[in-house]
Amino acid sequence: MKKRTSLALLLLFSLALNSLGQTTPTLPQQGQSGDDEVVRITTNLVQVDVTVTDKNGHVVTDLRPDEVEILEDGRSQKITNFSFVSLEGEGARQPVANAPGTTVDKTAPPVPPARLKPEDVRRTVALVVDDLSLSFESMHFTRQALKKFVDQQMQPGDLVAIIRTGGGIGALQEFTSDKRQLYAAIERVRFNLQGRGRFGAFAPLEGDLVKGSQLPGGREAPEDKSGSLDEINEFRENMFAIGTLGAVNYIVRGMRELPGRKSILLLSEGFKLFDTGSDSDNFRFLESLRRLIDLANRASVVIYTMDARGLQTLGLTAADNTSGLSPDEVESQLSTRSKELFDTQSGLNYLAQQTGGIAIRNTNDLSGSIKRVLDDQKGYYLIGYRPDEATFDPATGRRRFHRLSVKLKRPGLNHRTRTGFYGISDEKAVPTRRTRVQQMVGAITSPFNSSGVRLRLTSLFGNDPKAGSFVRSILHINVRDLTFTEEADGWHKTVFDVLAFTFGDNGTVIDQVSKTQTIRMRGETYQNALANGFVYYMTVPVKKAGAYQLRAALRDAASERVGSASQFIEVPDINKNRLTLSGIVMQGLDPATLKSATQPPAQEDVAANAGADAARKTEDVTDATDPQASPAVRRFSRGMVMQYGYVVYNAKASPSPQLTTQLRLFRDGQLIFTGKVMPFDLTGQQDLKRLNGGGLVQLGNEMIPGEYVLQVVVTDALAKDKYRVATQWIDFEMVK
Numbered sequence: 001m002k003k004r005t006s007l008a009l010l011l012l013f014s015l016a017l018n019s020l021g022q023t024t025p026t027l028p029q030q031g032q033s034g035d036d037e038v039v040r041i042t043t044n045l046v047q048v049d050v051t052v053t054d055k056n057g058h059v060v061t062d063l064r065p066d067e068v069e070i071l072e073d074g075r076s077q078k079i080t081n082f083s084f085v086s087l088e089g090e091g092a093r094q095p096v097a098n099a100p101g102t103t104v105d106k107t108a109p110p111v112p113p114a115r116l117k118p119e120d121v122r123r124t125v126a127l128v129v130d131d132l133s134l135s136f137e138s139m140h141f142t143r144q145a146l147k148k149f150v151d152q153q154m155q156p157g158d159l160v161a162i163i164r165t166g167g168g169i170g171a172l173q174e175f176t177s178d179k180r181q182l183y184a185a186i187e188r189v190r191f192n193l194q195g196r197g198r199f200g201a202f203a204p205l206e207g208d209l210v211k212g213s214q215l216p217g218g219r220e221a222p223e224d225k226s227g228s229l230d231e232i233n234e235f236r237e238n239m240f241a242i243g244t245l246g247a248v249n250y251i252v253r254g255m256r257e258l259p260g261r262k263s264i265l266l267l268s269e270g271f272k273l274f275d276t277g278s279d280s281d282n283f284r285f286l287e288s289l290r291r292l293i294d295l296a297n298r299a300s301v302v303i304y305t306m307d308a309r310g311l312q313t314l315g316l317t318a319a320d321n322t323s324g325l326s327p328d329e330v331e332s333q334l335s336t337r338s339k340e341l342f343d344t345q346s347g348l349n350y351l352a353q354q355t356g357g358i359a360i361r362n363t364n365d366l367s368g369s370i371k372r373v374l375d376d377q378k379g380y381y382l383i384g385y386r387p388d389e390a391t392f393d394p395a396t397g398r399r400r401f402h403r404l405s406v407k408l409k410r411p412g413l414n415h416r417t418r419t420g421f422y423g424i425s426d427e428k429a430v431p432t433r434r435t436r437v438q439q440m441v442g443a444i445t446s447p448f449n450s451s452g453v454r455l456r457l458t459s460l461f462g463n464d465p466k467a468g469s470f471v472r473s474i475l476h477i478n479v480r481d482l483t484f485t486e487e488a489d490g491w492h493k494t495v496f497d498v499l500a501f502t503f504g505d506n507g508t509v510i511d512q513v514s515k516t517q518t519i520r521m522r523g524e525t526y527q528n529a530l531a532n533g534f535v536y537y538m539t540v541p542v543k544k545a546g547a548y549q550l551r552a553a554l555r556d557a558a559s560e561r562v563g564s565a566s567q568f569i570e571v572p573d574i575n576k577n578r579l580t581l582s583g584i585v586m587q588g589l590d591p592a593t594l595k596s597a598t599q600p601p602a603q604e605d606v607a608a609n610a611g612a613d614a615a616r617k618t619e620d621v622t623d624a625t626d627p628q629a630s631p632a633v634r635r636f637s638r639g640m641v642m643q644y645g646y647v648v649y650n651a652k653a654s655p656s657p658q659l660t661t662q663l664r665l666f667r668d669g670q671l672i673f674t675g676k677v678m679p680f681d682l683t684g685q686q687d688l689k690r691l692n693g694g695g696l697v698q699l700g701n702e703m704i705p706g707e708y709v710l711q712v713v714v715t716d717a718l719a720k721d722k723y724r725v726a727t728q729w730i731d732f733e734m735v736k
Contacts, residue, residue, distance in 0.1 A: 038085075038261045038300035038382065039418070042425050043392055046072070047081055047384035049261060049300070050406055050417040051356060051376065059378045060413060061086070069407040070383055072391065081384030085261070087122055088378050112709045112729040113178035114669025122157030123377050124175070124258050126251055127370075130268035130308075131166045131192040132243050138308040139191045142267050145366035146189065150182045153371055156669070159258070161185075165247035166192045175258070181568045184547035242285070244271060248303070249292050256299035261380065264296075265304045265373050266351070267366075270344025290401065293354040297418045298426055304357040304373045305348035310364040314338050356416045392423045436555060440499045443564040444553040453496075453554050453563030454478035456633060458730075460583025463574050463649060465690070468541065471502070471569060472583070475536040475552055476632040479529045483558035490522040500552040502540050510548065511540045516557070532627035545573035574649055579716045581728035582647040586710070588629025588636040589643055591698075634732040638701045644710065645694030646728060648680070652718035653688040659716055661693065666709040666729075680714070705734050 040047040050068075052060045065082040127149070129142060146162060154160060161175045162185035176182065248266060255262045273286065296303055314337055316322070322330050345361050352359040358376060360369045383406070391402060403420040443450040456476040463469045484492040500513040521529055542548070548571060553564040572580045628635040636642060651657040659680035665673040685691050693714070711729040 039297055040384070040426065041298060041421050043389075044386060045081070045384050046077075046387045046391075046421070047382055048297075048404060048418050049085075049302075049356065049380045050383055050415055051380050052408065052413055052415045055412055055414075059376075059380075061379060063381060063408075063410065063413075067409045068381075068383060069409065070385060071405045071407070072385075072387065073402055074405075077385035077387075079383060080386055081382060083382050084379060085382060086379040087261075109664070109711065109713045109725055109727045110180075111669070111671070112666055112711050113176075113180065114666070114709075115707060115731065116157070116159055116177040120157055121159045121259065122155070123374065124159045124255070124260065124262040125374070125377075126161040126163055126175070126255060126262070126264045128163050128165060128248060128251060128264055128266045129189050130244050130247075130266060131164045131189065132247075133165075133269040133271070134191070134267070134308055135269065136191045138269060138310075139189070141310065141364075141366055142308050143186060143189055145267075145370055146186050147183075148367045149370050150179055150186070153367070153374060154179070154182075155374075161251075162189065163247075163251055164189060164192075165244050175255075176568070178568060180570065181547065184568075184570070187547075242288070244268065245289060245292055249295065252292070252296050252299050252301050255301050260300065261377075262299070262301045263304060263357070263373065263377060264301055265306060265370065266348070267306050267308045268348060269309055270307060271347040272343045273347050273350060289351070290354075291422075293351070293419075294401075294422050296355045297421055301355065302357045303351055303355040304376075305352045305359045306366065306369050306373075307345055307348060307359075307361040308366065309341075310366070311362050312341060314341065354419045356418050358416070392425065436497060436557075439560060439562050440497060440553045440555050443555075443562040444499060444501065444551045444566075450553070450562050450564040452559075452561030453481040453556055455552065455554060455563045455565040457550065457552060457565035457567050458632060458634075459550050459567045459569045460585065461569060461571055462582045462647065463690075465687075468543070469545070469571055469574060471540045471542055471548060471550070471571065473500075473538040473540070473550055473552075473567075474632045475500075475538065475554075475565070477533050477536065477554060477563075479533050481561060481563065482556050484526075485558070487520070491520050492522060492526050493518065493520045495519075495557040497555040497557065498536065498552070499554075500538060500550065503549045503551070504544070504546060510542075513538060533633075535632050542571050545571050547571075577650045578723045579651060579714065579719055579726040580649040581712065581714060581726045582649070584644055584646045584710070584712060584728050584730040585631050586634055586642060586644045586730055586732060587631050588626060588634070588640040588699075589696075590626070591639065591641050594641060594696075628735075634730075635735050636699055636732060637735055638699060638703055640699045642697040642699055642710070642732070643694070644697070644712070644730075645692065646712060648691040648693055648714055648726075650689060651691055651716055654718065657682060657688060657691065657716070658718050659691070659714055662713040662715075663697070664711040664713060666711065667704070667706060677715075699734070703734050705736055707731060707733050 038047075038049050048070075052063055054060055061084055063084070065079050068079065068082070070077050070079060127146060129139075129146075131139070134142060150160075156177075159175050159177060160182060162182055244266075248264065251264065255264070273289075314334065316330075316334070325333070345359075348361070349359040351357075358373065360372065363369055393400060400423050401420055402423055404418060406415055406417050408415055443452075455478070457473060458476075459471055459473040461469070461471055479494075482494045482496060484494045487493055495516065495518045497516050498513060501509055502511040504510045538550075538552075540550075548569050549566060550569065551564065551566040553562060555562045569583075572578070574580060626637070626640075627633070629637075629640060648659065651659055657680065660677050661680050662677045663673075663675035664671060665675075680691070680693060682691070693712075697710075709729050709731050711727055714726050716724050716726075
């Protein structure tokens, strides 16, 4: 059946508006690593990572096994494994920041983010902002340091997360190389009114209201006989300290799924290892801290800590009020302030030391400190030995903590490593995900997509004058990964579970889908589903602009194979009347199906004339002949014509819109083609606030197979310079 190009390209948006809030399976529909072990604790091998530096702090790479001695509980062990792992690669050394003296064009369109594969990851870093403890002052400088890191210090091959300890599960999965997502995370880093942080790092000095002191009007202050205020404050401090450790524990568990050696940088105002409470309370706190350290060690996570308070003046400041205080009382309160700094830093020091990290304190250069942490991750040694049977206490089953230490025989060197482990093997320490819920939640909280069932997720932003903004998501399922049982009369049945969450910019769940689906097919429908897969459509109305994450998991009930997919999407504020683009709908067409009243466009290579081809529009096209080239899958063959469409919102129209469009093509994050600047076609437009755009691109026969990104750049000549350019992009794959 023939249809107008604009209608074909905007079909998904019309579907979305007709089914807001619904989740509908469509049958049939068009279709289409292993982790590096670092720390290992087994009954046959104990292997740990050791960082060795010279007196200048540079990583030493030429150490020999005979220059190292490793001890367990003070007893020397025979080294059976010894190797140096370099984290420096060509990608990691590429400069990201602009060279000094260069001018940055702030109006230039942004570069679409390249998808980072597990094998491309050089460094995995979680920047954990302890908003449960940070003061208003510290939060300001922390935000500045984070922005500088993303702007200037982040390198190709870095997988980064910016996480708040006061956030929930929605904040955990922001491990990404996409700077848009990291900027959105930084925007959520704000002073937490519910935390224990104050305006400044320390409370100002002031006199206590005790019996005999005078209040305004000559009234005498009441006597506090209970002393309960100090107890409440102490209890509150302890609870927030436990909350910080709990959040770090949760993050470490999430990072356990990532490959290789990982790092956490905790930006905090610290916590106390001991308080004035009972010995049993202190023991429980230290035991939970030690178990966190053991978990981090087994997950190959090095924890660095930074005191975000910087270099503090512990003497009198302008904020202090010494009125009514004797010299001894002033001295006592200043001494308490110094002790608080020492006690809270001791907790940060201990956590870093026990996991092989560095504790950074008493410096105002937070950005430089982040760089120091990154520079520390240039390489490490893996050292292993065969443990004694007594290490794991097979007779008694006791899980004693075993201390590890390393001695270097070459003078002038320093080292850092993990300080110990519990006598339990990794197989028993890591719980097996047995239940359906555990399997699906594990997949949906994994930073990398699970591939037990191959899924492809596409989320598109759109807006309707009546329904408002929405996110339309297409989840393509590879049916060959599902298990079918044969029934009478040629029927085939499969059962699978679907779990999907949409998280808002504060980590809260905006929408969720959880259901078990039973599907029966036979004949041609079954064969088409096997060949092409099928699609779930999920549409979520969005009442508030911001950054959103959609995460979906699917579990085959019979085999218990699980697949997952996730996507980050920004929803702009349409009400600000700024130039904005919807998501891009894309599909591939066979050139032979293109028909028009005039001579069809020449089949030219995309690298030679993509801009001109994109500007041409045909009145009539047929549906995509290859299901793999559908909007849900977007796997194109050489020589295909790629059809794309989008909507332009809020173009200035006085007296009429003056828009231009341009295409840019990227491969592996590198710009490989820039099209000509073309005038936007206003023919037949009904709503000047919602302009339908699109075109055709001829894919050349010489295009290399791989992953690509198509970017559309729209410029409004009537808008202010700051809001003149809007961009949108979508990924696709070229196959042979």
